[in-house]
Amino acid sequence: TQLLEQSPQFLSIQEGENLTVYCNSSSVFSSLQWYRQEPGEGPVLLVTVVTGGEVKKLKRLTFQFGDARKDSSLHITAAQPGDTGLYLCAGAKNAGGTSYGKLTFGQGTILTVHP
Amino acid sequence: DTEVTQTPKHLVMGMTNKKSLKCEQHMGHRAMYWYKQKAKKPPELMFVYSYEKLSINESVPSRFSPECPNSSLLNLHLHALQPEDSALYLCASRRNRDHNSPLHFGNGTRLTVT
Numbered sequence: 001t002q003l004l005e006q007s008p009q010f011l012s013i014q015e016g017e018n019l020t021v022y023c024n025s026s027s028v029f030s031s032l033q034w035y036r037q038e039p040g041e042g043p044v045l046l047v048t049v050v051t052g053g054e055v056k057k058l059k060r061l062t063f064q065f066g067d068a069r070k071d072s073s074l075h076i077t078a079a080q081p082g083d084t085g086l087y088l089c090a091g092a093k094n095a096g097g098t099s100y101g102k103l104t105f106g107q108g109t110i111l112t113v114h115p
Numbered sequence: 116d117t118e119v120t121q122t123p124k125h126l127v128m129g130m131t132n133k134k135s136l137k138c139e140q141h142m143g144h145r146a147m148y149w150y151k152q153k154a155k156k157p158p159e160l161m162f163v164y165s166y167e168k169l170s171i172n173e174s175v176p177s178r179f180s181p182e183c184p185n186s187s188l189l190n191l192h193l194h195a196l197q198p199e200d201s202a203l204y205l206c207a208s209r210r211n212r213d214h215n216s217p218l219h220f221g222n223g224t225r226l227t228v229t
Binding site for chain 2: 030031033035040041042043044045048050086088090092093094102103105106107108110
């Protein structure tokens with residue numbers, strides 16, 4: 001079983017603060033996807049990182065994929081109440097064409113940003 | 116707005132009822148998924164259809180029965196469910212079996228079993 005350990009599980013911060021969410025595994029993944037889910041909705045893809053060492057920026061969000069493709073982080077600068085939600089990392093692994101796109105999800109980080 | 120449409124949004128059913136959840140996408144995606152999600156937890160994979168054929172069943176109890184009538188539709192038939200089956204049921208699609216392509220989720224059906 002490939003495990004993705006995501007931390008912290010809960011994060012409650014004030015508007016304007018910075019935060020980082022981590023996703024770690026002992027397994028190598030071919031890519032790492034980050035999703036955000038708001039109450040009453042399904043998860044929505046934020047980014048996919050594929051190359052070891054890759055850094056992607058999406059406005060105030062910065063995503064990193066570790067050099068060894070075993071870990072990833074999401075950093076949010078100057079958090080806003082609209083960032084509140086469940087953040088999920090998900091790892092994909094190429095199982096020789098038989099994986100059928102099966103993702104391994106982390107346990108999720110529930111972020112609450114207070115005004 | 117999501118491009119994966121799920122109906123109904125909410126469903127309350129008794130343990131002896133039979134009901135169906137429906138999912139539709141018109142993006143031409145050939146892989147479709149059912150996930151179960153409990154509150155504040157990650158989605159748990161139930162079934163995967165690839166090119167309208169069931170390719171993964173994650174040891175789901177037979178009271179859940181999936182069906183893929185065509186490449187745009189995915190159903191989940193429910194019968195004799197238990198209260199612990201209450202959850203958010205998410206449908207997702209993916210362009211193909213490419214493991215790096217993202218999942219497109221619907222907004223789910225909130226199921227309550229009484």
